[in-house]
Amino acid sequence: MSEMIAALSVIFISAGVLLLVANHLSLPTIPFYIIAGFVAGAFVPQEGVLDLAQWGIAFLVFVFGVGVDLPKLSTVFRDSEFTASAQLIVLAPLGYGVGVLFGFDPLNALYFAIAATLSSTLVGTGLLEVEIRNNLVHGRLAKSIHLLDDFVAIALVLVLSASAFTADAVAAKIGYGVLVVLLALIIQRHFFEYLTRYAEGSQELLMIGAISLLIGFLTLSELVGISPVIGAFAAGLAIRRDYTRNLGMLNGIGSIKDFFVVIFFVTLGALVSVPSPRVFAVAAALVVLTAVCKPLITIAALLYEGYDVRTATLTSVSLDQISEFALIIAIQALLIGRIAPDLFDALILAAAFTMVTSSLTRRYDEAVFERVTGPLLGDRQTRKIDEQSSVGGAPTDHVVIVGYGRVGRRLAATCESAGVDYVVIENDPAMIAQLREGADRFVVGDAMYEYVWTKANVGEARIVVSTVDQRRVTDRVLDLDVAAEIVVRSADSDEAAELRAAGASFVIVPDVLASERLEAIVADLLDGSVEADALKTRHLTELDRLEEHGLDSQTPDERPI
Amino acid sequence: MVLQEAFVTDFALIIVTATVIGYLAKQTGQPTIIAYILTGLILGPVFLDVVTEEGLVELMAELGLGFLLFLLGIKMRFSDIKDILRPIVNIAVLQTVLQTALAFGVAWVLGFDLTETIVIALATVFGATPIIVKILTDKDEITSLPGKIDVGVLIVQDIYLVIVLALFSADELTNATEVGVTLATILVMMSFIGLFSLLSSRYFLPTLFRRIADNKDVFFVIGIAWAFLFIAVTEHLELSVEVGAFLAGISLAQLPYSKELEERISPITDFFILVFFASIGLQIAADDLTAYWVEAIVASAVLMVGNFWIMFYLIDREGFTVETSFLGSINMIQVSEFSLVVGALAVTQGYIGTEVLGYLSLMALLTMSLSTYVINYNHAIYARVEPFFRRWQSDEQTDVELREFDGHAVVVGFDGVTEGLLPLLADRFDDVVVIDRNVEHVEELEGLERYETVYGDFRHGEIRKAANLSDAAFVLSSTVQAEINERLLTEVDDDATVVVEAETAAVARRLYDAGADYVVMSTQLTADHVAERLRTVLRDGGTFGDIDTSRGPVRDGDAAADGGERDV
Helix, strand or coil, X not given: CCHHHHHHHHHHHHHHHHXXXXXXXXXXXXXXXXXXXXXXXXXXXXXXXXXXXXXXXXXXXXXXXXXXXXXXXXXXXXXXXXXXXXXXXXXXXXXXXXXXXXXXXXXXXXHHHHXXXXXXXXXXXXXXXXHHHCCCHHHHHXXXXXXXXHHHHHHHHHHHCCCCCCHHHHHHHHHHHHHHHHHHHHHHHHHHHXXXXXXXXXXXXXXXXXXXXXXXXXXXXXXXXXXXXXXXXXXXXXXXXXXXXXXXXXXXXXXXXXXXXXXXXXXXXXXXXXXXXXXXXXXXXXXXXXXXXXXHHHXXXXXXXXXXXXXXXXXXXXXXXXCHHHHHHHHXXXXXXXXXXXXXXXXXXXXHHHHHHHHHHHHCHHHHHHHHHHHHHCXXXXXXHHHHCECCCCCCCCEEEECCCHHHHHHHHHHHHHCCCEEEEECCHHHHHHHHHHCCCEEECCCCCHHHHHHCCHHHCCEEEECCCCHHHHHHHXXXXXXXXXXXXXXXXHHXXXXXXXXXXXXXXXXXXXXXXXXXXXXXXXXXXXXXXHHHHHHHHHXXXXXXXXCCCCCCCCCCC | CXXXXXXXXXXXXXXHHHHHHHHHHHHCCCCHHHHHHHHHHHHCCCCCCCCCCCCHHHHHHHHHHHHHHHHHHHCCCHHHHHHHHHXXXXXXXXXXXHHHXXXXXXXXXXXXXXXXXXXXXXXXXXXXXXXXXHHHHHCCCCCCHHHHHXXXXXHHHXXXXXXXXXXXXXXXXXXXXXXXXXXXXHHHHHHHHHHHHHHHHHHHHHHHHHHHCCCHHHHHHHHHHHXXXXXXXHHHCCCCHHHHHHHHHHHHHXXXXXXXHXXXXXXXXXXXXXXXXXXXXXXXXXXXXXXXXXXXHHXXXXXXXHXXXXXXXXXXXXXXXXXXHHHHHHCXXXXXXXXXXXXXXXXXXXXXXXXXXHHHHHHHHHHHXXXXXXXXXXXXXXXXXXXXXXXXXXXXXXXXXXXXXXXXXXXXXXXXXXXXXXXXXXXXXCCEEXXXXXXXXXXXXXXXXXXXXXXCCCCCHHHHHHCCHHHCCEEEECCCCHHHHHHHHHHCCCCCEEEEECXXXXXXXXXXXXXXXXXXXXXXXXXXXXXXXXXHHHHHCCCHHXXXXXXXXXXXXXXXXXXXXXXX
16 A cells, blocks of 8 residues: 555545535635645645646546537637637736736746636636526637637647747647647547447447547657647547447546546645745736736727627626636646746646636626626617617517527517517627528617617517516516516526516416427327327428528527627 | 656556457457456566556556445445345355355365465455446346346455455464454454444435535545545555445445446546556566466366356255346356455465466456356357256246336436426326436425436436336436437337437437437427417407417417518
């Protein structure tokens, strides 16, 4: 029984105890691993554990690579190219400048700038899981920015692994990096299939095969002299995700990653020595850049692009933490002795700190909007709304539809076929093209603004239907002092009763409506009174028709207005 | 550079070699464990001699063993075997005694000295869990009666192994008194730890895990931390850490969340145990493997036959039918992987030389590879020999009826849509099994006492197996993740009625192509309904709320009417 087992016991038991705290406070896990490292640091021998921690990095990046969906990447990036670039262009030089002011050499100032600029996918995207799943605008934007940041980080790892920063050396690294990634794509396309096929369904074998691929790429990156992070990432790209055939393997890699990642983050914490005042000063500067400057720059960029203040605020406060990739870059730099020890300590401290604060700002993001950014920036909205909307002459006796998702679009179509005027209210500037094409009249802006409703001439409307399942929008609609009939949406029947009492004439509860309908269908299927084939054919024809008229698309309804 | 050197190690070489041999073994129908032992033999002194068992390899091997025992503990759900507990305990205890005696006799006759003979006898346990479980699962026989008997016997056997392991971990064993004292000390201390494990499983863990089960990272880390806690304590008390890991597992096994944890821990075990089995191969020198090759072949032959008859006699004695007895016995004719675990430990403690480990390894390799074919063709073999075995058949012999889900309804995910459908399903099916990974949902459903629940993530194989998805007559999935639904569709019975959810038309088409009977599109159904109301209001006047819904849901024909009528 080696002392390594004892070290691992310390790592996991202290991580376990601290995770109980994290769980109790509903905070993200990563900062608590790092804190576990601070606490247990003295008992963790660095030598052997560092080896395991590096497998943690390798698996972390590997699994990130497995999750990358290349064909969809450009669509995801398109959402935030501008904002992410603005963030890089403004924040990186700013960070570099501050780094230089602290007396760091150019390379260390660069590490400082990287830490200040990039955001954490694991923390940021983890916190926004629900928003991303529901495809809310700010969830989508944040995910996109995080992903872009991650790719920038990988590119930086590649460049920073150059032994000398001459144009030739850097170009060579980039060249090798590109080749390694290309090789991975070739393997994914042509070779991975055989790995799956000859495993004959054995997920264990396939998993070991996938890990062998990882080892192969790590070895290759060593041979050509680039960072193993690139190798791990490329290995991830080489894995094809196919739930029908390799779900067990993907789960398995995930578990092994989770195991090593704990070791990585705890070790990271253990590497931090007792901080000096200077370390605190550097960490504080990083915190200010990350948690204050970065959100401000992001808000400015998003507003410039036409997003409303709320979306901009909510997106920005989900970016206010240091990226785990910055930690990877830092530990790599530490291992090759390039990063200043005090910068390393400050970086880890600031990362742990901002990861915690980020989940707090996330928890109070609506308050930040209502109390801070909303009042400060709200005036800008009127002009923007005028620019982007198209209402024609003031409609009367019309229907106001909030949200242009699938339900909203169907309602618009219904109005059109009934020959009744309608106005759509939608807050996602990305929908403008669709609105122009499909809707006669629309207002682009957040339904929370009075001006949006004035613009929609709600005073003379006959019906207002909100297809948006967000309580603040629902309350806003119910607060309208108008003669129109009010229809809102809610996720559960209890709330629906409450909303009816508050003045809604009807509440759309999708689960209940779908459930009623499904019950009838399933009863028919089980009784045999309807043939599955007939049902299927009918549904498919129906889908064809809907698609033909643009009434089905990837954008669900739950979009905020 | 330091970082880059970290990855190209003996450990990496083992994994890659094991992969290659693993794939080759797969093509000949051999289990991975054989490939792993061969990996060690090839990389170790027997052939290439390029890898040594130290550093990371040693650590991983130790972790592998610890996790293997932990996982074994997690699988020890007392509820799984309670129907046939009594016969199983009888079979297991007598089987262990008889077959240890047989192994002792064979080793003694083959000329090993007394210590070696004792170690060999204690180490030669028949029935390799990974092989039996793996092949029977693949053949869909793991829940058949012979399968259950085998698994039950293997579980009880594990307790015996844990004691043997504890004994071998003790430092001084020179005379009978010391053995006795050591054994007594071990048993007393282990009882304390065991008691702590059972008490915590009763009073402390349910509350703890109920709180953390919904956060999958916390759940996972706390599970592992629990294992390391026991490992650290047993290590401190100089007891066997493997036993500690095992007891940690048992205390978690009785929780409703154990299947989910088992599923998360298995891959880590698979990964590390590879290194462990390879490290066994690494310990053996070329001479060791061949030192007793004749003995190994003779012993394998005698023990395979002997153990078959022991098992057959014991199962038959409990009153099961001849077919059940035959199948239950013939599945168990291979040396357990624990022979190597115990053997490796005995080498470390200096009780035997590596050549005896070579003998044990050779026996394991021979019996495991042969038995793979035997298990695969167990029914065909029985058909051939049935006339001969019929003489033991008597009228009193019957098989126990095992209760398991069949022709039932499975509902994946408890949400607003599926909730409304549950009463309908409960009226039509004997069992309605709901899979959900939210503690509150599961507790709410259990409170209703009308439905069976399985706690866990549908993505995990163990969870699907627990709900017996492949034998369900009706399946409803409320996940909108296309990939998961596609996976579901590959696993269900062809005759089952399957209803899945999708968000977009493109995905719905894919799912129909994959065999779904109906694809629920919640948003579309909602849009149908609301558009229908709006149309009525705009046409006839009145308000949304006034519309009479008693005529039931809108008909299909109307659904796309808006689109159809639209002038585009």
